[in-house]
Amino acid sequence: MTEVFDGDWLDQREGFDAQARSPELALMLADALPARPRLLDLGAGTGSLARWMGPLIGRSQAWTLVDADRLLIERAFVTISDRANAVGWNTTWPGKRTLLVHSPRGTWRIEGLQADLRAIPGSLPLHNIDAVVCTALCDLVSAAWVEKIAAACAARRLPFYAALNVDGRERFIPPHPLDGLVMGGFTRDQGRDKGFGGRALGRQATAALTAAFKAQGYEVHHAASPWVAGPGHSEFAATLAWGHAEAAMNALPRESARIEAWAETRERQAVNGKLQARIGHTDLLALPPK
Ligand SMILES: C[S@@+](CC[C@H](N)C(=O)[O-])C[C@H]1O[C@@H](n2cnc3c(N)ncnc32)[C@H](O)[C@@H]1O
16 A cells, blocks of 8 residues: 655655755756756655755756655645745746746746556656656665666666665664664664565665666765754654654554653653754665766
């Protein structure tokens, strides 16, 4: 079954995602693309990657936002249009399913595609795009899925970019005696089948993508992209603590009481400006052989 993602959670994390992703890797991708690149954004959610990467590409471009969740795709269109208008850019709707954002450095064409990523490559229009991109997706997928996307990209010599893959380096500061229990449960939950045909890769996503694309002759680049929620970000730090706790309780239901007590302590620390959270991620860019 496909996991359901809350649009409000995606909105809450957008600023932290934007701070975390490596602009160097995105610019390296932008340099490798043609004059008016066409990008296929897998698991696009509310379109945060297009909002972040669009200005870095800095020229006319086309995005197809792929997601199983129709409501998230609709929200993506509204959010992209609202944010563009908020900075004074005009937006037009040439058709019901197409949004044009008239940025000062070229027009962005935005389209949506409701599709199930379990059915790749058949569910994807890979024949008329220039790159496959995604953010916060690949720790949900299975090893078999990674092999399939790498083979599909290689067949068309398409670059592949995957931002914000968790790397297992989670740290809440100050330390708490139950950190090990919570992180252990959280890690176990990350491996649960998230609907991509096998165990989810979790912290192994970057290694699996690297091996699969290297085997296809790709050049693979990495960059660290941690979320850093300091004392000034109490709401996000508390949300992260509860997110970890809920996943840990899912994996270790008998430990629910202790894990909940950990989360309550962490929330109090966050409210008092005493909690810091650092959640490690890695961005990856795989470029086809020249
Ligand atoms: C963690 S969210 C990331 C969303 C967005 N990329 C972002 O970072 O804000 C994962 C996204 O993948 C989508 N998704 C999960 N499983 C899917 C599937 N089998 N087919 C298509 N989309 C899927 C979800 O609906 C969700 O929007």
